[in-house]
Each structure stands twice: as structure tokens, then as C-alpha cells.
Amino acid sequence: MTSADAAPASRPIVRDVLRMLGGTASGITQLPATVVAVVTTPRAPASRVLDALAARLTGVDGIPRRTPPPARRTRGLLALSALLQLVVLCILLLIAAGLVVGVQMLAAATTGGPVDLFSARPGRVTWATVGLFVVPGLVLLFLALSGLGGIAWLERRTWDAFQRPGAGELSQEVVRLHTTLDEVVDAVDAERRRIERDIHDGVQQRVVALSILLARVERSGAVDGAPLLRTARDETQHILDDLRDVAWRTYPEMLQRDGLAAALEALRDRVAMPVHLDVDPTPITDRAAETAAYFVASEAVTNAIKHAQATSITIGVRTDAGLLTVAIEDDGVGGADASGTGLSGIASRVAARDGRLSVHSPAGGPTVIEAVIPCA
Template sequence: MTSRPIVRDVLRMLGGTAAGIAMLPSTLVAVVTTPRRPAPTVLDALATRLTWMDGIPRRVPPARRTRGLLALSALLQLVVLCILALIAAGVVVGIQMLVAAATGGPVALFSARPGRVTWATVGLFVAPGLVLLFLALSGLGGIAWLERRVWDAFQRPGAGELSQEVVRLHTTLDEVVDAVDSERRRIERDIHDGVQQRVVALSILLARVERSDPAEGAALLRTARDETQNILDDLRDVAWRTYPEMLQRDGLAVALRALRDRVAMPVHLDVEAAPIADRAAETAAYFVASEAVTNAIKHADAASITIRVRSGDGLLSVRVEDDGVGGADAAGTGLSGIASRVAARDGRLRVHSPVGGPTVVEAVIPCG
């Protein structure tokens, strides 16, 4: 049971070593041509080779470290090539000595005349040869280990990069807090100007029912029931804009279909996204679509909206396009809020809205 993984690891190391030797010419060319091609292609191939060897995913390091990584990889492969050449030379010498001892013939590499190489001579070379072979094979394994450590060191962020990332995260956190506060204020306005006013109107209707005659009271009660339904609809709208329970329960595609059905404007929904377990990414994508649709309805004077969702390669993308008048402000409260939400997921948001339209809001979000 335990021998199979060991044999597999050895075979993968040997296969990765052979692949590294085969890639040596392209690696040397990439060192010279960095940062132009074929350096990116070679780096991708090197990362794939190392990932295949030990099963640990590796990403390409920052561009400014590319040349150094390629140069070290080429140097290590040159050392591997030298070790393999020495092993091959040792094998050739060993075979010639065995043939000479068995047949009494000469050894051309040593200029040994016929009969000079005996089995005793071969025995004197066996122990040193085995030690050298062991050291050579150990060197190959050590270089394979060293190459992986070099790659890990180059892809690890430096102090300056970590400092920039901390600053970015602090900025993103401040933007997210501001967006949450703005969303709370908007919900408060919706409740105050919408639901609260309807509740006040409903209480006035009920008070009139108490003072009216039966005929008028029946009509007022029907009006009160209608007003109650309007209040419920407003509360559902506020709840949907806060966080739709359907998104958590059924996923992004179902939530977007429900969003489409709640909008009076024609909305074309095109979802080709495999189910993902990253609910945070789905939530960010949903609110991108929801805010873009809301802006199109309120400001764009659009006739139709298209929502397109795709997933693959660890990314979830959502694109919302309307045929309105354009001129959307990416720095506005709504779009800046979803931009902060997307940035918090290390994603990208693009808003293209020339005057005259169309407006395109597109987000690309990493997902697990």
C-alpha cells in the first residue's frame, strides 16, 4: 500500500526532470526575451510541471521577478543536465569494463590493452561507482526540491507588496463601511417615506371606519385591505433589497430569475454558470445585477435590460447592459457601493456608460 505512492512520486520526479531538460532551450530563450513572449508561456509551463510533480498548485510570480525566476530555473536545469551527463558517462565506462573483463578485450576510454581489465579491477570500481551514483541521484532529488522552494520564494509577496496590500485592504474596508452605512440610510428612507407613510394612512382609514356608518365603513375596510397589501409589497421590496432569502436558499440563478420577474421592464436573463459553493461571490454578483437594474429603471430611460452570468476558471462574471441614455456615474452612491463590495472579494468592476448609451456594468469576481 505504501510502496505505490513512493513509486508514483519517484516516477513523477523523473518525468518532471525530463520535462525540465526538454524545456531548457525555451527557458533560456525566455530569459533573454523577458518580459515579452515566450516568457509568460514558459512560466505557465514551468508552473504546470511543478504542480504535476507534487500536486501543489502554483501561480506565476509578479512580472518584475520573472527574469530572476527563469534564470534560476535554467541554471538548475543546466546542473541537472550535467549530472545526467556524468551518470551516462559512468554507465558507458561500466559497460565497457564489464565487457572487457568478460572477453579480455581492451577498454578504449582508459587506453587499456587487452587482458589488463580483470574482474578484480571491476570490483575495485564497483563501490566508488555505486557511491557516486547514489550522490548523483540524491543531487537530482535535491535539485527538484530546491526548484520548488525557489518557485515558492519568488511567488511569495515581498514586504513592499504586503504593505500595499494592507493599504488596499484598509481602503476597501473603509469603502465597504461607507457603502453599508449608505445602504442603511437608504433602507431607512424607504421605510420612512414608504412603509411608514402607508401605515399612517392605514391607521387613519381604520379610525374613519370606527366613526362611519356601516355602508361607508365597508368601503373603507376594502380600501384598508388594499392598503395593507401595498404595505406588505413595500416590506417585501425592502427585504429583497436588503438580502433576498432565495439567494441563500436556491442560489444565484434562481434569485436573478425572481429579480427579473419583479421588474416591469423587459429583462433578458442569460445564465451559463455552474453551481458554486462560494455564497459571498454569488451575493456580490447578485447585488451588482440588482443595483445595475435599479439604476437602469430609475435613470437610464431604457426599454430593455440584459443580464449575462458566466462562471469558469475560478471566476464568476456578471454583465448588465441596458439600451438607455447612458451617462451613468461610476462614483455615484449605488455603483460605488457595489464597486466596494466587489473589491472586497478581490474582484474587478467596470462601468462603461457613454452619453447616448448603452450602459454596461460588468463585474468579475473570484470564487471558490
């Protein structure tokens, strides 16, 4: 490798080292706010200090830190960060003192003047004296800069250590995921059983009735068969309606084709009760989140019609900061059971998407069901 090739390669290294040292040294500007956050630990200031710390560490190594440590670890992280920033302040003060001493000695050696810091009289500090201090001074400067580099490494490792979940948290998360998976499987099985029951008790019975009507038409002859044919046509229409209902409860094709807003409009049109929609027009690209939101709305509407004795329903959909929020409110009698089959099923569906479902249904109403679902 030629010297021309080595020069460009060394520039990024020098730049990274300077960025690391500068980012670590700038941490002393955050020391007062960090100390205040450690002592008081109010949520808002601590959050802002954490954001500033994450931004500074990202500036040091270029690695984004978008997810802060858990709230219960905030005080510990900020306390260690304040301690490291205090050490940085001491190192910088030592470097500054060394520079002051060096400048005074150079000035004294050049002009023959005194060094007030050492109480040295004029002419006592010569170039030989300066030479004796050069090597120890350079060694101390190297150690100070190495200390800044070590603190930069410690700050990053501290952040990672406090952000990383512990063994107990991982065990709890595994248990939660297993429980959620079991609940999702149970919800899917319950939905399948409901579809089978709807087909058996609804569509199948209508098909049997239709076959009986057609047999009677066949036996009655052309003259007396007209009323029976009209009844058969009506029964056929009922069968088609039941099949559409089953299909919509299974998975509405419009949701996949036209999106959540169109699917909710179709749901509103299929319900005899007044349903008011307030849907954010922001497009949603996460189909899984849309699907979960739709089934939350569908189940909530079904519960309101069957159990709440409601006269109107309001469905609101909002997207903000990567979260899809769907809220369903009815003016019924309240008392909805969050542990019931329908609501627990959609709660499991929402939990499978790392979302949360809340049910507020006091006696006398109103009932408000809200799901907050992360979406890409």
C-alpha cells in the same frame, strides 16, 4: 522489527527516491522550451512552461501546485529553472561518461582488448586496474546522485520562494483588505440608512395616512364611510407593496430558497421596464457569490430605471472555471458614475469576495456593468 516488516517500509522510500531522481532528470526535456520562454517571455509559452514545471515538481514530491507565481516573477523563475536544468544535463553527461568508461574497462579486463578512450593497448587493463577505479567511481556516482537530489530540493524551494509574496506585497494586501473592509462597512451602513429612509418616507407616511383615514371612517358613520374604506384598503395594499420592496432590497428570501436564477426572474417581474434574462443553467453552490451577483444585478437595474432613461435591460449570468460572471446592459444615455454610492457599494461587495467590477458607460450609452466573482 523483523526483516519481513522492514522490507515493505523500505519500498516507499526507495520508490520516492527513484521518483525524485527520475523527475529531476526528466527536467532536461524542458530545457529548450524554458530557454525560449526566458528569452522571449511571451505570455502563452511561458504559461505552458510554468504548467509543465509545476506538473513535474508535483510528480517529484506529490504536492499539487495549482497557483503559479505572479507574472512579474515569471522570467526570474524560468531563468533559475533553466540554470538548474543545465546543471542536471551536465551531471547526467558525467554519469553517462562514467558508465561508458566503466563498460569499456570491464570489457577490456574480460577480453584483454584495448581501451580506446584511454589509448590503452591490449592487455594493459586488468582486474586489478578495474578494482582501483571501483571505489572512486562509486564515490563519484554517489556525489552525482546527491547532486540530483540537491537540485530537486532547490527546484522546489525556488518555486516556493517565487510564489511566496514579499513583505511589500503583504503590506499592500493588508492595506487593500483594510480599505475593502472599510468600504464594505460603509456600504452596509449606507444600505441601512437607505432602508431607514424608505421606511420613514414611504411606509411610515402611508401608515399615518391610513390611521387618518380610519379615524375619518370612524367619525363619518357607516353610510359615508364606504369610499373611505376603499381608500383605506388601497392604502393598505400600498403599504404591503412598500414593505415587500424594502424586504427585497434588504435580502430576498427567494434567493436563499430557490437560487439566483429564480431571484432574477422575480426581479424581472417586479420591474415595469422590459428585462431580458440569459442565465446559465449550471447550478451554483456558493451562496455568498450568488448573493453578491444578485445585488450587483439589482443595483444596476435600479440605476438604469432611475438615471439611465433606458427602455430595456439585459442580464447575463455565466459560470466558468470557478468564476461567476454577471453582466447588466441597458440602452440608456450612459454616463454612469462608478464612484457613486450605489455602484461603489456593490463594488465593495464584489471586492470582498475577491472579485472585480467593471463599469463601461460612455456618454450616449449603452451602460455595461460586469462583475466577475470567484465561486466554489
